[in-house]
Amino acid sequence: MSKLNKLIQILNLLYHRRTVTIEKIREFCRVSERTAYRYIRAISEANVPVYYDTNESGYRLNKSRVIDFGGWIPSEVALTVAALQYLANNLDDNYRKDIDLLLNRIVTQQSLPFERFWESWKESLNRSNDPEALQQLLTSTLITFAVNQNREVTLKMSSGGDSDGNDLSIKEPVLQFKGNWVLSDAQHESEKPVPVAAVASAKVL
Numbered sequence: 001m002s003k004l005n006k007l008i009q010i011l012n013l014l015y016h017r018r019t020v021t022i023e024k025i026r027e028f029c030r031v032s033e034r035t036a037y038r039y040i041r042a043i044s045e046a047n048v049p050v051y052y053d054t055n056e057s058g059y060r061l062n063k064s065r066v067i068d069f070g071g072w073i074p075s076e077v078a079l080t081v082a083a084l085q086y087l088a089n090n091l092d093d094n095y096r097k098d099i100d101l102l103l104n105r106i107v108t109q110q111s112l113p114f115e116r117f118w119e120s121w122k123e124s125l126n127r128s129n130d131p132e133a134l135q136q137l138l139t140s141t142l143i144t145f146a147v148n149q150n151r152e153v154t155l156k157m158s159s160g161g162d163s164d165g166n167d168l169s170i171k172e173p174v175l176q177f178k179g180n181w182v183l184s185d186a187q188h189e190s191e192k193p194v195p196v197a198a199v200a201s202a203k204v205l
Contacts (some may be wrong), residue, residue, distance in 0.1 A: 005115075007104070010040070011043065013028065014108075019057070019058030020058050021057065022036045040059060048061070049062035073203070073205050074112055074145070074151060075142065075203045075205070077110060078204060080106065082121050084102060085125060086134075087099060088100060088103070089125050116145070117141065117145045121138070142203075142204055143173070143175070143183060143196060146170075147183075151204050152169065152173075153173050154168070154170075154202070155168045157194075157200060171187050172185055173186075181195070181196040182194060182195050183199075
């Protein structure tokens with residue numbers, strides 16, 4: 001596990017638990033006590049509002065200063081993460097570091113594991129910088145995220161698709177490879193599967 005992944009894991013612990021002890025960080029990340037303290041210091045220096053609670057004998061996150069994404073659907077969070085990562089990749093280090101810190105805060109405050117989406121999108125950005133190709137990659141990444149998290153997804157089909165421009169809603173999406181990747185609904189197996197290549201955009205609900 002890389003240092004970045006360990007820091008993200010610690011931030012997840014801080015966000016989802018009342019307090020986190022150094023011993024818990026050592027156990028969770030499999031690091032020494034000295035390294036655990038160094039990680040907490042790195043998180044604090046990144047302007048994440050973490051402090052030591054003497055009453056609880058552990059570290060806490062000041063949640064009055066965290067970003068509130070209450071009411072956002074997964075797709076809205078995913079698009080925010082995707083846009084910020086795209087921006088970071090096209091700026092110099094002066095802004096990139098700030099955006100990386102912001103991304104860490106956003107990703108670690110979600111109830112769904114957006115770390116996987118984030119890592120997948122970063123890999124997609126490294127493969128191409130062509131706008132059309134990136135849109136296809138983002139659509140594929142969102143579809144994969146919906147399938148992995150068993151989330152309902154709404155698809156907007158490209159012109160010439162079978163849906164005549166109408167949105168398609170899939171409650172329990174399943175990906176299959178039948179010569180090419182197709183998406184079907186586990187609840188309605190009899191319905192014709194949708195070719196992923198024919199999807200213009202996806203919204204994860």
